[in-house]
Amino acid sequence: MADSSAPRPGARRRALGALAAVIGMLFGVAGLTVGAAPTASASLGSVPAEVTAYVTSGAMVARLNDVYGPNASGTAGITFDDTTKPGPISRVYEWTADRLANRPTDHPVQLTNNWVVPITIGGASVGLATIWINPQTVAAELAEFTPSAELGTALTTVPATAALVRDPATGAWLALADGKRLPGTYGTQTRFWIAPGWLILLSLGVAGLCRKLWIVQRNRERQANQLCRNCGYDLRASPDRCCCE
Numbered sequence: 001m002a003d004s005s006a007p008r009p010g011a012r013r014r015a016l017g018a019l020a021a022v023i024g025m026l027f028g029v030a031g032l033t034v035g036a037a038p039t040a041s042a043s044l045g046s047v048p049a050e051v052t053a054y055v056t057s058g059a060m061v062a063r064l065n066d067v068y069g070p071n072a073s074g075t076a077g078i079t080f081d082d083t084t085k086p087g088p089i090s091r092v093y094e095w096t097a098d099r100l101a102n103r104p105t106d107h108p109v110q111l112t113n114n115w116v117v118p119i120t121i122g123g124a125s126v127g128l129a130t131i132w133i134n135p136q137t138v139a140a141e142l143a144e145f146t147p148s149a150e151l152g153t154a155l156t157t158v159p160a161t162a163a164l165v166r167d168p169a170t171g172a173w174l175a176l177a178d179g180k181r182l183p184g185t186y187g188t189q190t191r192f193w194i195a196p197g198w199l200i201l202l203s204l205g206v207a208g209l210c211r212k213l214w215i216v217q218r219n220r221e222r223q224a225n226q227l228c229r230n231c232g233y234d235l236r237a238s239p240d241r242c243c244c245e
Helices: 010-032 049-056 059-068 149-157 199-224
Strands: 084-086 088-096 109-119 124-134 139-146 161-168 175-178
Touching: 049 059, 049 124, 049 139, 049 175, 059 084, 059 124, 059 139, 109 149, 109 161, 124 149
Parallel strands: 088 161
Antiparallel strands: 084 109, 088 109, 109 124, 124 139, 161 175
16 A cells, blocks of 8 residues: 655655756856856946857957057057956947937937947056947957047946947047936047947848849849759759759
8 A cells, every 4th residue: 555645756846846946046146146247238228148248258358469469579559468357338329310410309319339348457447449240240349449548447437327429520428318418528539430230230131132132143044044943953854843843
C-alpha cells in the first residue's frame, strides 16, 4: 500500500520549479545590484542596446586607441590604457526646420543618429566620443573623437530630463527641457559630424530598390536565354519541365 504522506512526482516537480524560480530571481537581483552601469543615459533620449554594448564591451576604447592613439614615433595621440572609462551616453538632438526658421512649433528638436560619450583616463576627462549606427552594417561605430577635457566634463552636467542639442550655427551644446532652452551652454564644438536619423531609413530603402531592380534585370536575361525565371533551369531542351516545379 502506497504511503499517502510521500510527495507525489507532480508536486515534487512543481516544488523544484518554484525553488529554481526563486533562485533565479535572487541571482537576477544580485546581478542588478552588483553589476556596474556607468553608461546609463545621461540626458533625454533612448540609447539602443547595440550602442550600449559597443561602449561597454571595450570595442569603442579599442577603436579609440586605433584611430586616436599614439603614432609610430609616440609624438602625438592619446594612450587609451586600462584606466579608460566611458561616461554616461547621451542622445544628440538637432533643431527642426521650423525652429531654425523661427516658426511656432510644438516640436523644436528632432533625433539624430548620434550619441556622445565623455571619456576619462585615470579619472581625468580627456574628451568626447561620438557614436553612430552605420546604416550599411546596422552596427554601432565610432564616428569621431573630440580631445577636449572641458567639453567632456561639461556634457556630464546636462540634466537627465533635458534633451542635448547641438546648434550647428554656433557649434554650442545646449539643453532643452519642457520645450524651453535652459540658460547657458555646455561647451562649444566647432566641428561635429551629424548623421540624421532618416539616413538609416533612406539607405535601407535604396538597398531594397537596388535589389528589386537586380531581380527584374535577372529575370529579363533568363527569359531572353530561355531559362527558368525562378531557378535558371535551361528550358530549351524541355520547355515543359523545370527543376523547381
